Amino acid sequence: xxxxxxxxxGNEACAEGALYAGCNFFAGYPITPSTEIAEILGYxxxxxxxxxxxxxxEIASIAATIGGSLGGCKALTATSGPGLSLKQEGLGYAAMAxxxxxxxxxxxxxPSTGYPTGPSQSDMMTAKWGTHGDHPVIALTPSTVPEILTxxxxxxxxxEKYRMPVFVFYDExxxxxxxxxxxxxxxxxxxxxxxxxxxxxxxxKPYDSNFEIAPLAAYGKDGYRFHVTGLNHGDDGFPTNDSxxxxxxxxxxxxxxxxxxxxxxxxxxxxxxxAEIVLFAYGSTARSASFAQRKAREKGIKxxxxxxxxxxxxxxxxxxxxxxxxxxxxxxxxxxxxxSLEVERCAPGIEVKGINRVDGEPINPAQILxxxxxxK
Amino acid sequence: MADAAKKLPRIEINxxxxxxxxxxxxxxxxxxxxxxxxxxxVKDLDACTRCQLCDLRCPDFAIQVFD
Amino acid sequence: xxxxxxxxxxxSVPFDYSKYLRGGKLPxxxxxxxxxxIILKALLRAIDKIGLTNDEICMVSGIGCSSRTPGYVxxxxxxxxxxxxxxxxxxxxxxxxxxxxxxxxxDGDALAIGGNHxxxxxxxxxDMTILVYSNSIYGMTGGQFxxxxxxxxxxxxxxxxxxxxxxxxxxxxxASGATFVARATSYxxxxxxxxxxxxxxxxxxxxxxxxDQCPIYFGRQNKYKSASHMMEMIEKDGTVSVKQxxxxxxxxxxxxxxxxxxxxxxxxxxxxxxxxxxxxxxx
Ligand SMILES: Cc1ncc(C[n+]2csc(CCOP(=O)(O)OP(=O)(O)O)c2C)c(N)n1
Ligand code: SF4
Ligand code: SF4
Numbered sequence: 001x002x003x004x005x006x007x008x009x010g011n012e013a014c015a016e017g018a019l020y021a022g023c024n025f026f027a028g029y030p031i032t033p034s035t036e037i038a039e040i041l042g043y044x045x046x047x048x049x050x051x052x053x054x055x056x057x058e059i060a061s062i063a064a065t066i067g068g069s070l071g072g073c074k075a076l077t078a079t080s081g082p083g084l085s086l087k088q089e090g091l092g093y094a095a096m097a098x099x100x101x102x103x104x105x106x107x108x109x110x111p112s113t114g115y116p117t118g119p120s121q122s123d124m125m126t127a128k129w130g131t132h133g134d135h136p137v138i139a140l141t142p143s144t145v146p147e148i149l150t151x152x153x154x155x156x157x158x159x160e161k162y163r164m165p166v167f168v169f170y171d172e173x174x175x176x177x178x179x180x181x182x183x184x185x186x187x188x189x190x191x192x193x194x195x196x197x198x199x200x201x202x203x204x205k206p207y208d209s210n211f212e213i214a215p216l217a218a219y220g221k222d223g224y225r226f227h228v229t230g231l232n233h234g235d236d237g238f239p240t241n242d243s244x245x246x247x248x249x250x251x252x253x254x255x256x257x258x259x260x261x262x263x264x265x266x267x268x269x270x271x272x273x274x275a276e277i278v279l280f281a282y283g284s285t286a287r288s289a290s291f292a293q294r295k296a297r298e299k300g301i302k303x304x305x306x307x308x309x310x311x312x313x314x315x316x317x318x319x320x321x322x323x324x325x326x327x328x329x330x331x332x333x334x335x336x337x338x339x340s341l342e343v344e345r346c347a348p349g350i351e352v353k354g355i356n357r358v359d360g361e362p363i364n365p366a367q368i369l370x371x372x373x374x375x376k
Numbered sequence: 377m378a379d380a381a382k383k384l385p386r387i388e389i390n391x392x393x394x395x396x397x398x399x400x401x402x403x404x405x406x407x408x409x410x411x412x413x414x415x416x417x418v419k420d421l422d423a424c425t426r427c428q429l430c431d432l433r434c435p436d437f438a439i440q441v442f443d
Numbered sequence: 444x445x446x447x448x449x450x451x452x453x454x455s456v457p458f459d460y461s462k463y464l465r466g467g468k469l470p471x472x473x474x475x476x477x478x479x480x481i482i483l484k485a486l487l488r489a490i491d492k493i494g495l496t497n498d499e500i501c502m503v504s505g506i507g508c509s510s511r512t513p514g515y516v517x518x519x520x521x522x523x524x525x526x527x528x529x530x531x532x533x534x535x536x537x538x539x540x541x542x543x544x545x546x547x548x549x550d551g552d553a554l555a556i557g558g559n560h561x562x563x564x565x566x567x568x569x570d571m572t573i574l575v576y577s578n579s580i581y582g583m584t585g586g587q588f589x590x591x592x593x594x595x596x597x598x599x600x601x602x603x604x605x606x607x608x609x610x611x612x613x614x615x616x617x618a619s620g621a622t623f624v625a626r627a628t629s630y631x632x633x634x635x636x637x638x639x640x641x642x643x644x645x646x647x648x649x650x651x652x653x654x655d656q657c658p659i660y661f662g663r664q665n666k667y668k669s670a671s672h673m674m675e676m677i678e679k680d681g682t683v684s685v686k687q688x689x690x691x692x693x694x695x696x697x698x699x700x701x702x703x704x705x706x707x708x709x710x711x712x713x714x715x716x717x718x719x720x721x722x723x724x725x726x
Pocket of ligand 2: 400
């Protein structure tokens, strides 16, 4: 049977993906260009008995999202640059207290209020370094409307599995673009739910270090009572001053990522086997890059495309590998050079050429092709 | 019940918890308690009316009156 | 003596706090004479009178000395970020409306950094009890002025006397839409327990401002001799019960804060309203 196809906007696909993943809690605050997600879920969630609330700001939104998650829901919030800045302290809390939640950030021009209706990709480092302290980060970067749906589902799965906040970052162009999307049937995509404790209530430890990722009970639903804090804590969730346990806690939240890179990383590569000119591109920019790469090959230029769908953790190994053959990496991005710095870090001695645009206009294929041709 | 009237209450003080703030001493209506160094002690058990105010106002779960 | 031992000796047993406390966490971190412990004890007695079980309660706090309360009680507990307790609590309550939410927060936590969340939580009338431990100071960070510090008071950031006017927490709560607003003190302990009980029993947003003392920072900087001295001057002599207001001449009311239930009205509760939205959406 042919799958149902619907013509939809990126933000609509995001809401669709969230619902498919089992999202039943949303807290947010309106901000262009993400608002449609809140609007659609405000209409859809009550229909399935889900909870939806418009909070008084983004600080409250991330807080309520984390609260909803601890209440046993699959929780989502959506925002854009200025809101992402406000959410930072709460994001650190979710990372520290290991509370699953998904944060959509639809990127507009910045800094500050910037260019609300214009696209950008300038929040990539905010995802990684926004909140203080060492913390784990997973950020997914879809390029197409169908991909926004599937990557939103994957974001929920990763959040629930690894007990942490997971970002989906895409630019305003994909967020507002319309494309046909195949709507997955139940069972088509994998859905992961968080592990629940099975021990006796008196034995429950929400940060039990015998587990890589300890099961998480819900407040008032599973018969377990426990304490959660943003302070450094022991296995039982209570604050600790034990330097050994503090060290262990700080490392273990990072180890969840480091030990599971194969599960978390996801890239698309095109013609990378013999690529001398590697395009590293994500979001809508990857669409232009893909076009330019095809044109370059038609002209006999050994160009390849590396497109990360998981941007954080950074695909370090794959870039190091590509660097063995590449003579140049071209990194087009709608910012003044963010991910190009990471590519440089992983490809020492190899030229990394940024194509940067911050005028609110997309980076077009011709621009990229022109750059490729300089290196042929 | 004359007998019961004579029966003295017991005032339990947990010295590990008492922080010596003297709130119980200062507000005891019949002056039963006093500070002795860093902790509270019972000075005049006879005077205790079992009002429980020391327990109610102790911030530290350190004093209770058993009737 | 344990409660068991007391029973054996046929002594009548005073209130047994241990059933609500997490084993091994006492003594608590609060300073000698700090009023926060008095509030915690009154809260536990109130919970007992209502007959709530440990499982039915979720206690959420922000950051500050007062916000350390949840760490001591054997409920579902969450210690969140400075000022944000109400937003976390809102999420939990929405996700699980059966839980009785109690938020313990300081005057700085609730009214300065968390002021916006405070007014909007009151406006929503979501069912939770907000206990504002109001000691007129930032205790945890070492005695800076807060939005409830009386003008002229000395604090570590107002060495020449606080120049900003202070908030009336109860007026703010009422104006914002809270359907239960009360003021209590850690001096009037029996009244405190009754007020907290009434606040928890009230359906909707309940705010209780509890005047208590920080003898270490507010007390010392403002020449109070002891915790008891503060309780006497600020809590006992500085307040008047709402029940006595009509009987007292105006000059006796000057400069006093009112104590007791100041405002209680019925209003549709947020989660109940949301349940109706669900019905409407599914229609
Ligand atoms: C975002 C943020 N800013 C500042 C602080 C530092 N801080 C911790 S507690 C506190 C004040 C607490 O005062 P209050 O809420 O009145 O509670 P009290 O300690 O007096 O009980 C401050 C400013 C913080 N933890 N987080
Ligand atoms: S009130 Fe409590 S802590 Fe203070 S002196 Fe009395 S017993 Fe000790
Ligand atoms: S600093 Fe003040 S508020 Fe904090 S525990 Fe000590 S007395 Fe209490």
